[in-house]
Amino acid sequence: MADQFDVTLEDGDLLTEVELTTNLIIAASNSDERLSTEEIDRILGVLH
Structure with missing residues (x-):
């Protein structure tokens, strides 16, 4: 009999958001100053 609680869950969008x-968080922790909008966009991969 299969265990109803043994379920593999994976949400690709959620994993991407967490990454x-x-x-x-890592970039902000390593910076002595606030991250600029340009730096944040670069980290997030935003294209202008």
């Missing part, structure tokens, strides 16, 4: 947030 981007982690990258921002």
Whole structure:
């Protein structure tokens, strides 16, 4: 009998969001000053 609680969950969008947030946290932690908008956009991969 299969265990109803043994479910593999993976949400690609959520994983991507967590990775981007982690990258921002790391960059902010390593910076002595506030991140500029341009730096944030670069970290997030925003194209202008």
